[in-house]
Each structure stands twice: as C-alpha cells, then as structure tokens.
Amino acid sequence: MNTPIVPPLAELTASASWRTVDFISDLHLGADEPATFAAFRRYLETTPADAVFMLGDLFEVWVGDDCVSDGLMIDGANGSQHAASFEDHCACLLRQAADRLALFFMHGNRDFLVGQRLMNLCHTSLLADPTVFIFEGRRWLLSHGDALCLADRDYLRFRQQVRSPAWQQAFLARPLGERQAIARGLRQQSQQQQQQRKQSGAGYADVDANAARQWLRAARAATLIHGHTHQPAEHALGGGLSRVVLSDWDAQAAVPRADVLRLTASGLQRIAQL
DSSP: OOOOOOOOEEEOOTTTTTEEEEEOOOBBBBBOOOHHHHHHHHHHHHHHOEEEEESSSSBBBBOOGSSOOOOOOOOTTTOOOESHHHHHHHHHHHHHHTTTSSEEEEOOOTTTTTOOOEEEETTTEEOOOOEEEEETEEEEEEEEEGGGGGTTTHHHHHHHHHHHHHHHHHHHHHHHHHHHHHHHHHHHHHHHHHEEEEEEEETOOOOOOOHHHHHHHTTTOOOEOOOSSSEEEEEETTTTTTEEEOOOOOOTTTEEEEEEEEEEEEEEEEEEEE
C-alpha cells in the first residue's frame, strides 16, 4: 500500500497557564477490567497535569453515545454518582475530572463511534486525528496511529468502511441491543485473530516509518506521539524526526502496565501508574 496522503492537520495551542500535559491511550476500559478502571480513576484524581490527552481506545468498545443514560447526573455538592451502567460510570468519572483538568479525546480503532453528545456531557474536547499540538513554542504531532500501520491492509480496508458517515449512520440507526451484540461478536473475532497470531509467531503491524516522516514534515513537527500498537518505545526516524509510542494499560496482566507520557518544559517523561 502506498504512503497515505497526509490528512488535514488540525492545530491546538496549549493554554498559557499549562505547565504539565499528559498523554495516554489504549486503556481499553470495559466492565470486565475493573482493575484498569480503578487505576484510571486514581490517575485522574491524582495527576498533577493541567491537561490530559486521551489518544484513542480509551474504551474497549463504544457502540454509540446512547449507551450513556439520559438521566446521568453528578451531584456537585458531594460528588455522588447516579449511574446505571459501566458507560455511565465512565462518563461520570470524566465529568468529575473535567472540573479540574482540561480533557481531550481522539478516536481510536475501538471507540471511533464516540460522538459529540458524550463529549458535551463530559466537558471534553474532541480532537481530530492527526492534530498538531503547540506547547512551549514546540510543535508535536498527535495521532492514534492506526492509519499509519500500512502493512495491516485488511484493517485499513475495514477502517475506511466504518469511518464513512454512511456506514456510521446506518449502524447507529440499529437498536442499541443489536449494536452491542454485533460489538461482542467483533470483539470475539478479534481475540481469536490475536490468539492465532501469537500461535503462528506473526507480529503485529507497526507504524510505517516513511508515512510517519511524511506526516511530521507536513506538520512541521519533529516528534509524533501515538498509541495503537501497544509497543511503548521511542524510535528515531532520521533527520531529527522521531516517534514516541504510548503504553497500553492492563492492570491485570502478569506484569501490569499503565504508563503516562508526561510533557513539561523540560521534555517528555514516562510515568508508571502501577
């Protein structure tokens, strides 16, 4: 597959008051991962950051904003929550965090159906993918990263289909229960494919270096920050360009993972949350 045309580049300039900015991705929050949700709650309650950027796959699955109850409320006097579902609890947690943090969300390959209703409810800003983030006079390119995994041709064809407005409109028109059943089936299929890859020794597709360089040059940025691959590392791309991969979160893994990438005037630092 040829290097993709660079999509339109949105820009966001940090508030002059921000001193610390955090980047996270791939938490894959779900009702069956209570330890990871608890770690996320602790993180939001304790982070010293002024802003938190959630760069995709915050949720394991999101089938539409109507999975959040219409009657969702937070009692500001005592912080009590009135929530009926796991999605409600997630929305309450974000809403409370937004009282002291600037929150930003970017779609991932699991939660691309998050919509403006949820963003409004949680006082969170939706980011385009990719976005140029300007902080302390330096430009950083932010992306979930999946669109740059050019070797994963099957996924990119699927991505093109499900990101189309027509497909999304048709899917969201289905009853909520039907959408949830479809999502469970797709998740089971994905887990089976992952297991087959492990058994065969096949690796996961990684970000294409040439594509990353093209995006960075178009953005006039030196560093790409992304998630998706679950392979946290720093990669030199040549010519002063690099990409930094965010950690996925899994509090129940044999070696628990939950790292934050923290940006200050001094640069980037990985901070373990577990």
